[in-house]
Amino acid sequence: MNPYMITYESICIDDVVQKVSHPNHGANLCFLGSTREFTRGSKTLFLEYECYIPMAVKMMQQIGEELDDRWPGTRSAITHRIGHVRIGELSVVIAVSTPHRNDCYEASRYAIERLKRIVPIWKKEITEEGSEWIG
Amino acid sequence: MSYTILLFAGLKERLNCGQLEIELHAPSVTPEILKQHLIERYPEVEELISLSYLAINQVYAKPNALLYPTDEIALIPPVSGG
Numbered sequence: 001m002n003p004y005m006i007t008y009e010s011i012c013i014d015d016v017v018q019k020v021s022h023p024n025h026g027a028n029l030c031f032l033g034s035t036r037e038f039t040r041g042s043k044t045l046f047l048e049y050e051c052y053i054p055m056a057v058k059m060m061q062q063i064g065e066e067l068d069d070r071w072p073g074t075r076s077a078i079t080h081r082i083g084h085v086r087i088g089e090l091s092v093v094i095a096v097s098t099p100h101r102n103d104c105y106e107a108s109r110y111a112i113e114r115l116k117r118i119v120p121i122w123k124k125e126i127t128e129e130g131s132e133w134i135g
Numbered sequence: 136m137s138y139t140i141l142l143f144a145g146l147k148e149r150l151n152c153g154q155l156e157i158e159l160h161a162p163s164v165t166p167e168i169l170k171q172h173l174i175e176r177y178p179e180v181e182e183l184i185s186l187s188y189l190a191i192n193q194v195y196a197k198p199n200a201l202l203y204p205t206d207e208i209a210l211i212p213p214v215s216g217g
Contacts, residue, residue: 033217049216050144052209055193056216080216092217112217118195120209121216122144133145135213 003077004060006053006121011079016093019077025097027104031112033092035085044125049082049091052120056080059119063111067096071103076111080121091123136162138169138202141209146187149180163201173210187212 003019017030035047060078067074080092094111098104124133140155147153157172164172166189174181189196190209202208 050147051216052141052143052190052193052211055190055209055211058193116214116217118214119216120143120190120211120214122212123215124144133148133212134215135145 002057003075004057004064005079006051006056007079007081008083009081011081011090011093013090013093016077016079017095020075020095020097022075022097025073025075025099027099027101028095028097029104029108030096031092031094031108032090033094033112034090035087037087039125042125042127042129044087044127046087046126047085047091048124048126048131049080049085050122050124051080051082055120060115062118063114066114067107067111070110071098071107074098074103074107076107078111078115080115080119082121136160136204138164138204138208140169140173141207143209144212146180146183146210146212149183150177163203166196166198166200166202169202169208170210183212184210 037044064076067076075097077095085091096104096108124131136159138157142153170184174184188211190211191202191206
């Protein structure tokens with residue numbers, strides 16, 4: 001299974017976490033991104049994600065390489081959901097494992113920050129007032 | 136030469152199409168020059184084009200890169216995944 005995936009289905013956390021399990025890695029972290037009902041005081045009804053899929057997969061692979069450059073041996077897996085996502089559902093799951101916890105916390109934070117900067121995925125918030133592409 | 140540019144999200148919605156065809160009298164073009172041509176033709180989305188990056192063959196284009204008509208070219212507005 002490819003560690004970096006885009007899906008229209010709901011994300012199974014265990015599937016992502018299992019991809020990074022390693023007998024020499026004592027630290028495993030999983031970041032769960034979920035859709036928020038209230039943003040800047042406005043009530044969101046649901047979200048719609050769009051993606052440039054082949055480039056998004058390449059950019060997530062690149063993030064995996066950057067993690068390995070900075071914290072050698074880090075294993076990572078990312079699944080991002082696209083399409084229609086209801087409030088409170090998972091939009092992204094990032095699993096990271098390293099031999100020790102310090103690197104793991106840093107790598108986990110790095111991965112989500114990079115994803116939000118370089119992976120070509122866009123969200124549209126549909127509110128009671130209308131809809132808007134965020135970016 | 137005809138260049139095809141893939142569009143996404145806000146750009147796709149505001150221009151009401153998934154890709155643009157643009158004719159240029161040049162065998163290749165830099166990202167900045169291509170963006171200028173696009174802004175001239177679609178001034179209604181000038182701000183969004185200015186904020187966007189170009190990707191060549193699914194990788195962000197460096198400022199000095201050359202884009203060819205045979206490349207897969209995409210205009211990437213500010214991303215908002217996560």
